[in-house]
Amino acid sequence: MKIVVGGLGRKSGKTSMVCRIIRLFPERPWLAVKVTAHVHCSALAPYTFTEETQAGGSGDTCRYLAAGARRAVLLEGDLDAAMPSLLTLLASTPDWIVESNRAASRLAADFTFFVADPESAADDEKLRRFFTGLE
Numbered sequence: 001m002k003i004v005v006g007g008l009g010r011k012s013g014k015t016s017m018v019c020r021i022i023r024l025f026p027e028r029p030w031l032a033v034k035v036t037a038h039v040h041c042s043a044l045a046p047y048t049f050t051e052e053t054q055a056g057g058s059g060d061t062c063r064y065l066a067a068g069a070r071r072a073v074l075l076e077g078d079l080d081a082a083m084p085s086l087l088t089l090l091a092s093t094p095d096w097i098v099e100s101n102r103a104a105s106r107l108a109a110d111f112t113f114f115v116a117d118p119e120s121a122a123d124d125e126k127l128r129r130f131f132t133g134l135e
Helices: 015-025 060-067 079-090 124-132
Strands: 002-007 031-036 047-052 071-075 096-099 111-115
Touching: 002 015, 015 060, 015 096, 015 111, 031 060, 031 079, 047 060, 047 079, 060 071, 071 079, 079 111
Parallel strands: 002 096, 002 111, 031 071, 031 096
Antiparallel strands: 047 071
16 A cells, blocks of 8 residues: 655644554554655755654654554655655555655555645645645
8 A cells, every 4th residue: 555645734633644544554564754855965965764763752753653664764855856765665565655745746656645734724726736746
C-alpha cells in the first residue's frame, strides 16, 4: 500500500493521520517518511535523510515507530533534488506512507489524504495547489 498524507498548516493532524493508518494495518512492514523543507543544507548537500531508531522521542518519526512502522525516515531539504533518492528508498518496500504536501503530486500513491483543521479555511485554491503539486 502506497499512501501520501498532506494538509493545511501546522498542527492540522497530518502526523496523527499517518500514525492511525499505520496502526490500522500492523501486519504491513511500513516505511514512514516525513518530508520537510526546513533544514540548513549546503549547496553540496541540498537534502538529508535521517533514519529514526528510537520510538520513545517526541518527534514525528518517533511517533511513526511507536505506531508500528518498521522504519521511519526524515527527509529534510530540497524535495526536487531528493526525488531520485526518495523513489529508490520507497522502492525498497511494498508499503510506504509519506507525510508531505509537496510530494502528493510527485509520487504514484494508491491513496492520497488531505487533512484540514476545521478551524482553517480549506478553500478550493489551496486544495488545487495541493493536488497539482504547486504547494
